[in-house]
Structure formats: C-alpha cells, structure tokens
Amino acid sequence: xxxxxxxxxxxxxxxxxxxxxxxxxxxxxxxxxxxxxxxxxxxxxxxxxxxxxxxxxxxxxxxxxxxxxxxxxxxxxxxxxxxxxxxxxxxxxxxxxxxxxxxxxxxxxxxxxxxxxxxxxxxxxxxxxxxxxxxxxxxxxxxxxxxxxxxxxxxxxxxxxxxxxxxxxxxxxxxxxxxxxxxxxxxxxxxxxxxxxxxxxxxxxxxxxxxxxxxxxxxxxxxxxxxxxxxxxxxxxxxxxxxxxxxxxxxxxxxxxxxxxxxxxxxxxxxxxxxxxxxxxxxxxxxxxxxxxxxxxxxxxxxxxxxxxxxxxxxxxxxxxxxxxxxxxxxxxxxxxxxxxxxxxxxxxxxxxxxxxxxxxxxxxxxxxxxxxxx
Amino acid sequence: xxxxxxxxxxxxxxxxxxxxxxxxxxxxxxxxxxxxxxxxxxxxxxxxxxxxxxxxxxxxxxxxxxxxxxxxxxxxxxxxxxxxxxxxxxxxxxxxxxxxxxxxxxxxxxxxxxxxxxxxxxxxxxxxxxxxxxxxxxxxxxxxxxxxxxxxxxxxxxxxxxxxxxxxxxxxxxxxxxxxxxxxxxxxxxxxxxxxxxxxxxxxxxxxxxxxxxxxxxxxxxxxxxxxxxxxxxxxxxxxxxxxxxxxxxxxxxxxxxxxxxxxxxxxxxxxxxxxxxxxxxxxxxxxxxxxxxxxxxxxxxxxxxxxxxxxxxxxxxxxxxxxxxxxxxxxxxxxxxxxxxxxxxxxxxxxxxxxxxxxxxxxxxxxxxxxxxxxxxxxxxx
Numbered sequence: 172x173x174x175x176x177x178x179x180x181x182x183x184x185x186x187x188x189x190x191x192x193x194x195x196x197x198x199x200x201x202x203x204x205x206x207x208x209x210x211x212x213x214x215x216x217x218x219x220x221x222x223x224x225x226x227x228x229x230x231x232x233x234x235x236x237x238x239x240x241x242x243x244x245x246x247x248x249x250x251x252x253x254x255x256x257x258x259x260x261x262x263x264x265x266x267x268x269x270x271x272x273x274x275x276x277x278x279x280x281x282x283x284x285x286x287x288x289x290x291x292x293x294x295x296x297x298x299x300x301x302x303x304x305x306x307x308x309x310x311x312x313x314x315x316x317x318x319x320x321x322x323x324x325x326x327x328x329x330x331x332x333x334x335x336x337x338x339x340x341x342x343x344x345x346x347x348x349x350x351x352x353x354x355x356x357x358x359x360x361x362x363x364x365x366x367x368x369x370x371x372x373x374x375x376x377x378x379x380x381x382x383x384x385x386x387x388x389x390x391x392x393x394x395x396x397x398x399x400x401x402x403x404x405x406x407x408x409x410x411x412x413x414x415x416x417x418x419x420x421x422x423x424x425x426x427x428x429x430x431x432x433x434x435x436x437x438x439x440x441x442x443x444x445x446x447x448x449x450x451x452x453x454x455x456x457x458x459x460x461x462x463x464x465x466x467x468x469x470x471x472x473x474x475x476x477x478x479x480x481x482x483x484x485x486x487x488x489x490x491x492x493x494x495x496x497x498x499x500x501x502x503x504x505x506x507x508x509x510x511x512x513x514x515x516x517x518x519x520x521x522x523x524x525x526x527x528x529x530x531x532x533x534x535x536x537x538x539x540x541x542x543x544x545x546x
Numbered sequence: 547x548x549x550x551x552x553x554x555x556x557x558x559x560x561x562x563x564x565x566x567x568x569x570x571x572x573x574x575x576x577x578x579x580x581x582x583x584x585x586x587x588x589x590x591x592x593x594x595x596x597x598x599x600x601x602x603x604x605x606x607x608x609x610x611x612x613x614x615x616x617x618x619x620x621x622x623x624x625x626x627x628x629x630x631x632x633x634x635x636x637x638x639x640x641x642x643x644x645x646x647x648x649x650x651x652x653x654x655x656x657x658x659x660x661x662x663x664x665x666x667x668x669x670x671x672x673x674x675x676x677x678x679x680x681x682x683x684x685x686x687x688x689x690x691x692x693x694x695x696x697x698x699x700x701x702x703x704x705x706x707x708x709x710x711x712x713x714x715x716x717x718x719x720x721x722x723x724x725x726x727x728x729x730x731x732x733x734x735x736x737x738x739x740x741x742x743x744x745x746x747x748x749x750x751x752x753x754x755x756x757x758x759x760x761x762x763x764x765x766x767x768x769x770x771x772x773x774x775x776x777x778x779x780x781x782x783x784x785x786x787x788x789x790x791x792x793x794x795x796x797x798x799x800x801x802x803x804x805x806x807x808x809x810x811x812x813x814x815x816x817x818x819x820x821x822x823x824x825x826x827x828x829x830x831x832x833x834x835x836x837x838x839x840x841x842x843x844x845x846x847x848x849x850x851x852x853x854x855x856x857x858x859x860x861x862x863x864x865x866x867x868x869x870x871x872x873x874x875x876x877x878x879x880x881x882x883x884x885x886x887x888x889x890x891x892x893x894x895x896x897x898x899x900x901x902x903x904x905x906x907x908x909x910x911x912x913x914x915x916x917x918x919x920x921x922x923x924x925x926x927x928x929x
Binding site: 218220221224225228231232350355356357359366368370378380382383384386390392464465466467472475507510511514515516519 | 583584585587723750751752753755756757758760761762764765767768770781784785788789791792793794795796809811
C-alpha cells in the first residue's frame with residue numbers, strides 16, 4: 172500500500188518535504204477512513220447481530236485498555252516519562268488476584284468469617300476485596316519502582332529514565348518467569364465469581380447452560396458489565412480527584428511547571444509518587460479484570476496490552492485523561508473489527524499502524540494540544 | 547591466594563577428567579531430549595518419565611547386549627535452538643549414539659538433520675510432522691524414526707469420526723497459521739472432510755499468544771457448524787472452549803493429541819473429542835502393564851499413582867523399539883540398528899508397530915471423549 176504514496180511524491184518535494192508529506196498523509200488517511208466506513212457499513216447491513224457482537228468484544232477490550240492507558244497518560248503528564256513497566260504492573264495485578272483467590276480463598280472471606288451471611292453479600296464483597304488487594308499491592312510496587320529506579324534519574328536526560336523503564340519492565344517479566352515466582356507457564360485463572368450470560372433478542376434473556384441462544388441474538392456476560400462499570404467508575408473518580416481535590420490541584424500544578432510548583436510549597440516528590448500509585452492501582456484493577464475476562468495468565472501477559480494501551484494514550488493525546496479513555500475505546504474497536512472482518516493475526520499490525528499514522532499526522536493525538544512554549 | 551586458586555583449578559580439572567573417563571566406560575548411552583521447560587513442560591516430564599521407565603525395566607533384566615543402559619536427559623524446550631544445542635552436546639560431548647526425542651516437530655526436525663548426518667539413531671516419540679523422517683529432497687532419513695502416527699493420519703481419522711460417528715455435515719476450523727502441527731492437522735481434516743461430503747462453513751486463524759477468542763467465537767456462533775475442529779495444544783483449547791461455553795456454543799470441539807494433558811480443562815472441553823495414540827483405559831495387556839509399572843514408579847502431588855498419558859506411553863514405546871532393535875541387530879553399530887528398526891514388528895503399548903518406507907509407523911488411532919470431568923475411551927480407528 173505505501174507504493175502509490177511514494178509515486179505521488181513529486182520530485183520537488185525535497186524543498187518542502189514537511190508540507191507535502193502532511194498533505195499526502197492526510198489524503199491517505201481520509202482514503203483509508205472512507206474505505207473502512209464503506210466496508211464496515213456493508214458488514215453491518217449483511218449481518219447486524221454479528222456486527223453488534225464484534226463491537227461488544229471491542230468495547231470489553233477497550234474498557235480494559237482504558238484502565239491501563241490512564242496510568243501511562245498520568246505519569247507522562249507529570250514527569251514526561253513513558254513508564255514501560257506499566258504493563259508489567261498490570262501483570263502483577265492479575266497474579267496477586269490469582270494467588271488471593273486460589274491460595275487464600277479471599278473471594279469467599281465474608282462466608283468464611285461470618286458463616287451465616289447471605290451469599291449475595293459474599294458474591295459482591297468478596298471479588299471487590301480481591302480487586303482492592305490487587306490495587307493496593309500494585310500501588311506499593313509502583314511507588315517502590317518510582318523511588319528506586321526513576322527518582323534518582325529525575326534530573327538526568329529523559330532517555331536515561333526511558334531506558335531504565337524498559338529495564339524495569341524486563342526485570343519484572345523475567346523475574347516473574349522464574350519457576351519459584353510465577354513460573355513461565357500459562358496458568359488457568361480461577362474466577363472469583365461465576366459467569367452469567369444473557370442474550371438480547373425480543374428483550375433480555377438468561378442463557379441456560381447446554382442450550383444455545385436463538386439465531387440472530389447478541390450475547391453479553393456479567394464480566395462485560397463489570398468491566399464497563401469499573402472502568403467508567405474509575406474514570407469518574409479520577410476526574411473528581413484531579414479537578415476537585417487539593418491533591419489534584421497539586422498534580423495539575425506539577426504537570427504544568429514543576430519548579431514553580433515547588434516554589435509554591437507543593438511537595439513535588441509526594442505528588443509524583445501519588446501519581447504513580449494511582450496509575451498502578453488502575454493497572455492492577457485492569458489486570459484483574461483482564462484475567463477474569465480471558466481466564467489465562469502468564470508472566471508476559473502485560474507486554475501487548477501494555478503496548479496497546481500506550482498506543483491508545485498516544486492516540487488520545489498523551490497527558491490527556493479523557494484522551495486516554497477515548498483512545499482506548501478506539502483501539503478496542505479497531506482490534507475487534509480487524510479480527511472480525513480482516514483476520515485475527517492482523518490485529519496487532521493494525522494497532523501499531525494506528526500509532527505510526529498518529530505520529531505522522533497528528534503527533535499530539537486527538538485531545539492533545541500542540542506543545543506550548545514553556546519558561 | 548593465587549596458589550590456592552591454582553590448586554583448586556587443578557583439582558577441578560582432575561575431577562572432570564575422572565568423571566569423563568568414567569562416563570566413557572559406562573554401558574550403552576541413550577539420550578532423552580524432552581521439553582522440561584518452555585511452553586509445554588507437562589509434555590516433557592511425561593516423555594522423560596516414560597523413557598526412563600523403559601530403561602529401568604531393561605536394566606532390571608540385565609540391560610542390552612550384556613551392558614547396562616545409561617540415560618542422558620537434556621532439556622530441549624520444544625524450541626529449535628535449545629534442541630540443536632542439546633543434540634550437539636549429547637552427540638559430541640557425551641558420545642551418545644541413540645536419541646529418544648524431541649517431542650515437538652519444530653524441534654525434532656533440526657535435531658534429525660544433525661543426527662542423520664552423524665549416523666546417530668533418533669526415534670521421536672511424538673513428533674507428527676512428515677518432515678521429521680523425510681528430508682527436503684524427498685528421501686527418507688536413514689537413521690531417523692518415530693513412534694507415533696503422522697499429522698495427515700490424525701486429520702483423516704478426525705474427519706472420518708466427525709462424518710461417521712458424529713454424523714456432522716458442517717465443520718468450522720480454528721487454527722494457528724504459524725504452527726506446523728496445527729496447520730498439518732487442519733489441512734488434512736479439511737481435505738478428508740470435504741472429500742467425504744462434508745462442508746467447511748468457516749476457517750479462522752489466531753496467533754499462539756491470543757487469549758481473547760470472542761470475535762472468532764462470535765463467527766462460530768453465527769455459522770452454526772455441527773463440529774468445531776481446533777487441533778491445537780491444551781493451553782489454547784482451555785481458553786477457546788471455556789469462552790465458547792460462556793457464549794452458549796453447543797457444537798462439540800474436536801482436536802488431536804495436543805489435547806492430551808493433565809492440564810486440559812475438563813469442564814470447559816466437556817463434550818469434545820480428540821484423536822490420540824492410546825488410552826490408559828484400554829484393556830490390552832501391554833497397556834495394563836505400563837499403567838501398573840508407571841503408577842508404581844511415579845506419584846502425583848497427592849501421592850496417588852500417576853497415570854501415563856500418550857506422551858509417556860509413546861516415549862516408553864520409542865525407547866523399547868530402540869533397545870529391541872539393538873538386541874535384534876546384535877550390535878551397537880548404528881547402521882545395523884537402523885536396518886533392524888526398519889523391518890521391526892513390535893507389539894507396543896500404542897498398538898502393533900511396523901514401519902513403512904518413510905519410517906512412519908503403521909498402527910491404529912484411538913478416539914477419546916471428554917465427558918463429565920473425565921477423558922474416556924471412545925473407539926479405535928484403523929488406518
């Protein structure tokens with residue numbers, strides 16, 4: 172596909188390469204967009220339930236990516252560091268919940284501590300406790316990583332911190348792969364609650380085990396609902412935190428101008444640690460939800476979701492919180508629709524093509540503002 | 547300090563020499579190349595245990611040609627590079643002339659190139675790809691054999707079973723395009739299924755690291771096939787069948803011997819079928835003896851006797867084939883042993899084995915069903 176673009180480039184492009192490239196790039200993008208809309212429209216008309224089912228898969232994926240992308244974007248907004256270890260924090264979150272559930276039966280603690288309690292309370296409180304535990308462990312880990320690996324390099328060139336981030340990421344992946352840590356195997360994940368599936372056709376009905384839903388129906392599960400609710404809830408919570416609290420104000424001030432914030436009496440180190448902790452908590456929650464949804468975990472499960480969430484953050488405009496959310500939803504749809512209408516192995520190629528296109532055409536992303544002059 | 551270090555080095559060197567010369571004198575050495583780490587460690591452990599059991603039994607009877615048999619176990623990780631390194635190590639360093647292994651086709655193929663060029667007899671217990679025993683030039687590799695049937699046969703048997711016993715008219719194929727084993731089975735299933743009058747209503751590919759099958763399964767649900775053919779390893783099967791159950795897909799899943807693992811999620815795969823080399827529930831005396839001896843030697847986490855799976859059974863068969871051939875050749879010379887193997891007629895655990903001209907065994911396949919949390923024997927299909 173790049174060949175025709177190269178042919179269109181006039182020989183005089185050497186004089187003003189930037190301007191031409193941008194216009195060619197935009198034209199190319201519009202062409203792809205028009206093609207995609209046409210193809211997807213055709214698929215929608217051909218088989219609407221299948222299309223809806225694929226979009227739902229994309230939403231589920233997108234909401235998980237959103238949780239991870241928030242951490243990337245927040246940390247970048249404050250310290251201008253792309254924290255590549257973030258995907259591995261996500262992995263640790265999944266493993267913490269795995270051990271909590273299989274070894275300690277934490278998801279059943281209300282029933283174990285108060286034997287007479289109603290099972291509804293157990294089903295609601297137990298899994299939430301598991302998620303909270305994962306979030307807390309991830310927060311502690313992220314703060315430690317920040318103190319040990321990133322803080323000493325805060326005044327070093329940005330590339331040094333970036334390479335350290337990659338190093339921390341590798342460390343977590345391969346330390347986790349040791350046989351006495353998480354082992355290098357794919358581990359089947361035991362869910363803290365049972366899956367319930369519904370189908371939509373003339374109203375919403377429960378799917379009975381051993382009985383297929385009728386033709387032309389769209390199915391969704393309680394996992395999907397939990398992921399959407401948790402992700403939206405976290406987004407709202409984060410907006411509140413950043414816009415309405417004192418800490419949020421300090422975060423915004425630090426992001427805007429670190430030295431000035433320090434002069435105003437803001438404890439910048441504390442704000443940065445706090446930002447890492449909040450991002451890691453979201454990643455930990457994302458890890459638990461991802462593991463619940465796809466029921467298999469291993470020590471390198473964080474790499475691809477982490478990278479894709481990073482692409483989502485860049486697509487939305489890195490540093491922008493609503494941007495990360497919107498970018499993640501777009502990424503989820505792009506992946507699901509690619510899997511549905513092109514082919515499954517193509518999905519990673521499409522995900523990273525989006526990254527390249529964004530960087531070429533609008534490096535600041537959808538919600539990002541062009542780099543402002545700073546003192 | 548320096549003299550101490552030198553002295554230490556000297557002692558180490560002497561020790562190494564002593565242990566080396568000791569190793570050189572020990573009877574007949576048989577290398578076992580198995581993936582003890584990597585993506586499929588349960589395959590490796592079972593293979594090693596099966597082969598070691600056979601060697602123990604021979605040693606208890608006085609070894610072969612009046613000599614003890616010494617096993618040399620190496621971890622080959624189901625991956626080409628480590629497998630090649632392990633093969634070079636056992637051939638050049640340990641002076642091994644007979645290899646049992648590797649488990650995975652993609653590792654066995656490069657090992658077979660080395661073994662054949664160095665006149666080392668290799669029997670792969672479970673590598674099902676045709677290229678293991680036949681070179682790129684189409685000529686059979688003189689020193690290379692296998693104890694299992696090959697991919698085309700498994701695909702054919704699967705299709706025969708789907709059409710005949712399950713009365714399926716439509717099938718949906720899910721495959722990992724990058725895996726030769728999966729591709730081989732899927733290809734021959736498709737060929738035999740359509741030749742037998744069935745229709746393939748959909749074919750979707752995924753990659754080995756995928757965990758989200760929801761989109762492919764949405765297509766399966768829309769296509770409404772009678773069977774879904776998923777000839778991959780147990781880790782993929784666990785994920786895909788679990789997600790299929792949750793989507794309310796009722797069509798049975800079918801696969802090959804990659805399903806055979808203690809880690810297979812029996813609840814998720816319930817209602818599925820797979821082709822395999824043998825069943826521990828078979829009543830033939832060879833099978834009963836193996837199950838008894840294996841259970842007596844190896845225990846699981848709960849100290850219960852371990853049940854040998856097909857990998858253990860085939861490794862056991864492969865080792866027995868090799869040692870029987872050495873005995874029949876009445877010589878350690880690998881050319882004579884290979885000639886004896888080529889015309890062997892051996893009553894193995896996984897059926898009566900003779901070799902065809904491409905060094906592939908001619909024997910029967912077993913169909914197993916996953917039902918009510920157990921893997922049960924369904925039927926035997928003859929070639």
